[in-house]
Amino acid sequence: xxxxxxxxxxxxxxxxxxxxxxxxxxxxxxxxxxxxxxxxxxxxxxxxxxxxxxxxxxxxxxxxxxxxxxxxxxxxxxxxxxxxxxxxxxxxxxxxxxxxxxxxxxxxxxxxxxxxxxxxxxxxxxxxxxxxxxxxxxxxxxxxxxxxxxxxxxxxxxxxxxxxxxxxxxxxxxxxxxxxxxxxxxxxxxxxxxxxxxxxxxxxxxxxxxxxxxxxxxxxxxxxxxxxxxxxxxxxxxxxxxxxxxxxxxxxxxxxxxxxxxxxxxxxxxxxxxxxxxxxxxxxxxxxxxxxxxxxxxxxxxxxxx
Amino acid sequence: xxxxxxxxxxxxxxxxxxxxxxxxxxxxxxxxxxxxxxxxxxxxxxxxxxxxxxxxxxxxxxxxxxxxxxxxxxxxxxxxxxxxxxxxxxxxxxxxxxxxxxxxxxxxxxxxxxxxxxxxxxxxxxxxxxxxxxxxxxxxxxxxxxxxxxxxxxxxxxxxxxxxxxxxxxxxxxxxxxxxxxxxxxxxxxxxxxxxxxxxxxxxxxxxxxxxxxxxxxxxxxxxxxxxxxxxxxxxxxxxxxxxxxxxxxxxxxxxxxxxxxxxxxxxxxxxxxxxxxxxxxxxxxxxxxxxxxxxxxxxxxxxxxxxxxxxxxxxxxxxxxxxxxxxxxxxxxxxxxxxxxxxxxxxxxxxxxxxxxxxxxxxxxxxxxxxxxxxxxxxxxxxxxxxxxxxxxxxxxxxxxxxxxxxxxxxxxxxxxxxxxxxxxxxxxxxxxxxxxxxxxxxxxxxxxxxxxxxxxxxxxxxxxxxxxxxxxxxxxxxxxxxxxxxxxxxxxxxxxxxxxxxxxxx
Numbered sequence: 001x002x003x004x005x006x007x008x009x010x011x012x013x014x015x016x017x018x019x020x021x022x023x024x025x026x027x028x029x030x031x032x033x034x035x036x037x038x039x040x041x042x043x044x045x046x047x048x049x050x051x052x053x054x055x056x057x058x059x060x061x062x063x064x065x066x067x068x069x070x071x072x073x074x075x076x077x078x079x080x081x082x083x084x085x086x087x088x089x090x091x092x093x094x095x096x097x098x099x100x101x102x103x104x105x106x107x108x109x110x111x112x113x114x115x116x117x118x119x120x121x122x123x124x125x126x127x128x129x130x131x132x133x134x135x136x137x138x139x140x141x142x143x144x145x146x147x148x149x150x151x152x153x154x155x156x157x158x159x160x161x162x163x164x165x166x167x168x169x170x171x172x173x174x175x176x177x178x179x180x181x182x183x184x185x186x187x188x189x190x191x192x193x194x195x196x197x198x199x200x201x202x203x204x205x206x207x208x209x210x211x212x213x214x215x216x217x218x219x220x221x222x223x224x225x226x227x228x229x230x231x232x233x234x235x236x237x238x239x240x241x242x243x244x245x246x247x248x249x250x251x252x253x254x255x256x257x258x259x260x261x262x263x264x265x266x267x268x269x270x271x272x273x274x275x276x277x278x279x280x281x282x283x284x285x286x287x288x289x290x291x292x293x294x295x296x297x298x299x300x301x302x303x304x305x306x
Numbered sequence: 307x308x309x310x311x312x313x314x315x316x317x318x319x320x321x322x323x324x325x326x327x328x329x330x331x332x333x334x335x336x337x338x339x340x341x342x343x344x345x346x347x348x349x350x351x352x353x354x355x356x357x358x359x360x361x362x363x364x365x366x367x368x369x370x371x372x373x374x375x376x377x378x379x380x381x382x383x384x385x386x387x388x389x390x391x392x393x394x395x396x397x398x399x400x401x402x403x404x405x406x407x408x409x410x411x412x413x414x415x416x417x418x419x420x421x422x423x424x425x426x427x428x429x430x431x432x433x434x435x436x437x438x439x440x441x442x443x444x445x446x447x448x449x450x451x452x453x454x455x456x457x458x459x460x461x462x463x464x465x466x467x468x469x470x471x472x473x474x475x476x477x478x479x480x481x482x483x484x485x486x487x488x489x490x491x492x493x494x495x496x497x498x499x500x501x502x503x504x505x506x507x508x509x510x511x512x513x514x515x516x517x518x519x520x521x522x523x524x525x526x527x528x529x530x531x532x533x534x535x536x537x538x539x540x541x542x543x544x545x546x547x548x549x550x551x552x553x554x555x556x557x558x559x560x561x562x563x564x565x566x567x568x569x570x571x572x573x574x575x576x577x578x579x580x581x582x583x584x585x586x587x588x589x590x591x592x593x594x595x596x597x598x599x600x601x602x603x604x605x606x607x608x609x610x611x612x613x614x615x616x617x618x619x620x621x622x623x624x625x626x627x628x629x630x631x632x633x634x635x636x637x638x639x640x641x642x643x644x645x646x647x648x649x650x651x652x653x654x655x656x657x658x659x660x661x662x663x664x665x666x667x668x669x670x671x672x673x674x675x676x677x678x679x680x681x682x683x684x685x686x687x688x689x690x691x692x693x694x695x696x697x698x699x700x701x702x703x704x705x706x707x708x709x710x711x712x713x714x715x716x717x718x719x720x721x722x723x724x725x726x727x728x729x730x731x732x733x734x735x736x737x738x739x740x741x742x743x744x745x746x747x748x749x750x751x752x753x754x755x756x757x758x759x760x761x762x763x764x765x766x767x768x769x770x771x772x773x774x775x776x777x778x779x780x781x782x783x784x785x786x787x788x789x790x791x792x793x794x795x796x797x798x799x800x801x802x803x804x805x806x807x808x809x810x811x812x813x814x
Contacts, residue, residue, distance in 0.1 A: 003671075006732065053645070120496070120640040127360065127637045131771060138769040142762040149758050186773040190704035193777060194711045196762065201715055201755040205722065208751035236718075236725040243667060243721070244714040247660030251710065254656040262707050263656075270714075 003235045012230050012278050013223050013286070019279035023168060030175020041178055043185030044121050046135070048128035049093045050100050053119040056111060057086045064088055064107070071106030087118060095124050135189050142193070143167070146200055154207055157288035161281035162203045168280050169199040169272045176268050182261060191262045195269030198244070202237070203277045209233050210285075222289050226282050237274055244270050307802070314798045321790075325692035332695060344695040348475065349491070350702030350776060353650055355643035356491035357499055361633040363484045366400070368456035368631035369449055373402045376423060378538075380404065380415075383422070389414050392437065401429060401443045412438050456630040457484050464488060466626035467503055485636065496640045498619065504633050506588050507623035509542030511574070514582040514594055524584075524591050527610055532591040534584045539574050540567065541628075548624035550617045551607070557617045558609040559624065568604025576600035587620070653706055664717065672724055674805040674813035679720040681799065682791045686716050689787040694780065702776035708763075712784025715756065719792035722748040727814060737811035741800050749793055760785040 034041065044051045056064065061078045068076045073092065081087035090107075092099050100122055107115055123131075143163060150159035173195050177188065209229040214220065230237075248270060251263035307315075328344040330337075335346055351358050377394035381404070384391055393405040406415060412431065419426050419442060426442040433439050444452075461478060464486060468476045471490070479487045493499060512534040515521045520536040544567025551560045563571055574583070575597050584594040585608050592610035612620070664683070668676035690712070694701070727744030735743060763782035766774050807813035 055644075116642065116644070117640070118642040118645040120638070122635075122638045124636040134769070134771050135774065138766050138771075138774055141765045141769050145761040145765045146758050149761050150754075153754055187704055187707070190707040190773060190777045193762070193766065193774070194707050197711045197759050197781070198714065200758050200762075201718060204755040204758060205718070205751045208754060212747070212750070232729070233725070236721050239671070239721045239725070240714075240718040243664060243717050246663040246667075247657075247710065247714065250659040250663065251653075251656040254659055255652050262703075262710075266710070 003238060008231050008234060009227075010231060010234075011227055013227050013282060016279050016283045019275070020283070023172075023276075023280060026172045026175065027168060030171045030178075033175050033178045037178055041184050042128075042132070043183040043188075044091065044123045044128070045185040046128050046132040047093075048095050048123050048125035049091060050095055050103070050123075051089060051091045051119075051121045052100070052103050052117060053081060053087060053089050054107060054115045054117055055086050056088060056107075056115040059086065059088065059111070059115070061088060063110075064090065067110030068103065068106050071102065071109065073102055073106055076103065095122050131186075135186075139189075139193070139196075142196065146196075150204070150207075154211060157285045157292075158207050158211075158281075160288065161284035162200060162207070164284055165203055165273075165276040165281040166196050166199045168276050169195055169269060172272055173265055173268050177265055180264070182264075187262060188265070191265035191269075194262075194266055195273065198266075198270055199273035199276060202273045203281045205236070206230060206233055206277050206282070207285075222286050226286065230278055230282070241270055241274055311798070311801050314794065315802070318795060318798060321689070325689050328692040328696045329688075332691075344692075345698045347691065347695050348698075348700040349646075349650075350700045350705065351489055351491055351639070351641050351646075352703045353646045353701065354491055355494070355641045355646040356489065357493050357496045358637075358639040358641075359488045359496075359499070359503070359635060360481070360637035361486045361488065361504065362636050363457050363460045363486065363630075364632045364634060365453035365456045365484050366631075369400055369444070369452050370396050370398075371631070372452050373400065373444070376426070377402050377404065380419065380423060384411075384415065384418060387414060387418070391415075400449065401441050402426070403439055403441045405437055405439050407437060409435055409438055412440070415440060453484070457486070459630045460633065461486055463627050463629050464503055467622060470622040470626060471499070471502070486633070492643070494640065494642065496638060498615075500635065500638075502619050502622050504635065505623055505629075506632050507542065507626075507628045508588050509545065509624060509628065510538045510586040511540040512536075512538055512584050512586060513578060514584060516581055524586060524589060526591045532584065532594065534586070534591065534594075539583075540570055542624060543567075543627075544570060545624050545627075548621040550614065550621050552614075556609060557612060557614050558607045559617050559621050560605065560607040561624065563604040563606065565604070568602075571604060571606065572600055572602045649703060660713075668720075672814055673807060674803075675724055675727075675800075678796060678799045678803070678805070679717075679724070682720065682796045683713065683716055685795055686784075686787050686791040687713075689791065690780070690784050693783045693787065697779070697783070699779050699783075700776065701780070702773065704773040704777040705780040708777040708780035709784060711759075711781060712788060715759065715785070716788040716792060719748075719752045719756075719788060720796065722751055723792065723796065724814060727812075731812070731814075740812070741797075745793070745797050745800075752792060753789065756785045756789050 039047060054064075061080055065076070065078045068074075068078070068090070075092060077089075077091040079089045079091075081089050090103055092103065100120065104117070143166065146166065147159050147163045150162050170192055174184075174192065178184075182188070206226075206229055209232060210226055213225055213229055217225070245267060248263045248266040252260050252267060255263055331342055331344055331346040373396045374394070377396065381391040381394055389411045390407045391404050392407050393403075395403045395405075397403065404415065406412060412434070416428065419428070423442075425444055425448045427445065429441040429443050431438055431440050457480065461480060465478050468478060468488065468490065471493070473490050473493055475491055477487070477489045481487050488499075488503065490499060513519075515533060515535050521533050522536055523531050523533050526532050544563050545561050546564040546567070547562040549560050549562075551558050579597050579599060582594045582596050585592050585606075587608075592608050595609075608620070665680055668679050670676070672679060690709070699705075723744050726748045727740045730740035730743045731737075760782055763778045763785065767778035767782065770778060805813050
């Protein structure tokens with residue numbers, strides 16, 4: 001079976017300028033959302049506070065909010081955990097015994113024994129900030145590791161391209177994630193790291209082909225060569241993306257709760273990972289290559305004159 | 307069959323046998339207990355429900371109480387030398403201040419401390435002429451030593467107390483300098499855990515003053531003030547065992563004292579017949595019974611109108627011993643059992659659906675080679691579970707994300723190889739040449755991509771905490787099995803199976 005006609009030759013890189021504009025807009029928009037949301041974007045894991053998830057058959061966010069207000073808790077955030085489910089998340093910024101017991105009592109007074117507590121997270125403010133700092137450090141070191149390994153196995157230009165692409169992917173995915181109203185917590189981080197994995201994998205597959213072609217050919221034009229490599233691996237790209245997307249969609253549809261959260265990130269990440277290989281990582285390699293050649297020529301010219 | 311293929315087959319067989327051995331405890335928990343090479347895979351709290359607590363040990367309090375007891379010892383030693391210490395005080399910045407009655411006794415105090423309390427050094431002397439106030443402090447090194455001991459002892463005490471709960475597989479870990487992580491799978495009542503684990507349980511026996519003895523005012527359970535003597539006659543160290551008893555409808559905790567404790571208790575009771583002895587727990591006076599006669603048997607009891615549940619918790623903490631310092635809860639998480647079960651159920655459904663898609667697509671698109679891919683993927687999961695068992699890993703929700711990523715990369719490895727084989731076949735290679743070239747050429751991409759990811763996994767494990775580590779562990783192990791299955795096992799299958807199609811040398 002064949003997915004694509006032989007000698008498929010689409011000039012992907014000619015679309016790079018359009019993609020660049022698109023990416024810059026997406027990255028800026030994501031950064032804007034990140035800062036616009038302020039502290040509110042963090043879940044209790046990274047901010048500190050109390051979150052109680054209850055199951056209340058037939059209940060609504062409004063009725064819970066009402067019960068809390070009756071008990072004098074006005075600053076609580078109440079959300080339906082998933083659309084149409086009986087699970088609700090109640091969040092307050094306090095992380096002491098009083099905050100937790102206050103919510104529990106308010107709910108109990110109003111709903112009696114009709115509810116069950118599914119989950120309680122109480123995170124002190126110092127721990128929240130520590131976890132946040134540690135997550136950041138872990139992610140940064142992960143990225144540095146990628147940079148170092150690719151630079152060692154390929155060339156610096158490739159490493160730079162891959163890492164910029166990864167940053168692009170994580171930033172845009174986080175932007176999308178925040179845009180649809182999710183918050184950043186520990187499982188979000190795991191999802192973001194999964195995207196890093198997919199993005200790097202995709203980039204390396206293409207770069208591996210580029211490396212191979214460069215070694216094979218004596219003379220080449222870099223844009224044409226990379227285009228050729230993207231086309232040569234296109235059927236693989238499509239099949240792999242399709243398959244991973246299908247599993248991610250299965251997770252999204254059947255997973256529910258925290259798993260669905262994760263898979264949304266993955267669906268967006270898989271698509272963006274492929275996009276960024278073609279339109280971010282590759283153009284960076286080309287740009288670097290041109291810059292290096294220009295510098296070599298300039299040096300050569302100086303050398304010839306003297 | 308070439309010798310090379312034979313060798314590969316042997317290696318493969320050994321790896322399967324090893325994997326079965328590692329996995330065995332997961333299927334027959336009872337038959338493979340301690341001493342076996344692996345343990346059954348644990349589910350994390352997010353998947354099976356339970357409580358997770360992070361405590362900080364208030365190590366400064368441990369230093370303060372050590373200083374207080376040093377001060378008390380100095381005071382009683384000096385009393386033997388007929389030197390009266392009017393007052394002892396330990397300040398929040400960890401200094402101990404002793405006030406003497408007369409300036410003439412200053413030198414005796416200084417010599418005493420210099421000779422017998424070498425950990426202390428003299429800071430300052432105020433009011434030298436009248437009633438000298440002498441301030442001592444501990445060296446930085448000694449403070450650190452006490453703090454370190456406090457944390458290790460707190461962990462030990464927590465372990466004792468948690469054992470009394472009878473929960474399967476609790477974990478108690480030290481985190482950082484002064485934090486303790488406690489995880490109890492399957493437990494729901496976090497309040498009871500916090501009461502039992504988090505109470506200091508400092509037990510003291512003091513007399514109700516009968517004369518002009520130095521005294522302090524404490525409170526009873528209802529908040530009413532009770533005046534007791536300053537001197538602590540006996541502490542919880544004397545307790546050997548504590549049990550709940552119901553006597554005449556009243557719940558009480560009966561204490562069995564150890565031999566030193568029994569002797570001490572007999573002496574105390576003999577010397578103070580007719581007086582009242584207060585039993586104080588964490589600064590609260592529980593009861594102050596009158597001593598009718600000397601009590602020789604080494605038994606005492608605490609009454610105080612508590613419920614059976616309270617009495618049981620009290621007995622647990624008394625049996626396990628006191629904490630050297632108070633604990634402050636920094637983070638607490640409770641996961642209900644249904645939420646975890648739901649996560650697993652949904653996750654499994656999703657994985658099965660994903661696997662079905664994969665099965666259909668691979669067998670249609672890659673035909674018999676697709677079946678090879680499916681078998682290597684199944685083997686990949688099998689080896690992954692075996693290695694996770696071998697490392698005694700815990701499977702968490704972020705861990706499942708790592709698993710999903712691994713499966714994705716394993717699928718990609720197969721697709722990369724097959725597409726390359728197809729490309730080689732199109733260029734006119736024979737079956738064997740195409741398979742060989744396909745594997746060789748795809749391998750650099752597979753290895754580079756996986757090693758980059760492995761590197762990320764290792765760094766995340768090293769720098770990460772909790773959930774990040776769970777992700778990193780499954781990811782790193784998955785990468786290793788992926789490389790093995792895709793590169794070694796898949797290729798072996800191509801070499802020993804015909805995988806022919808009608809009119810073609812290879813079905814791909």
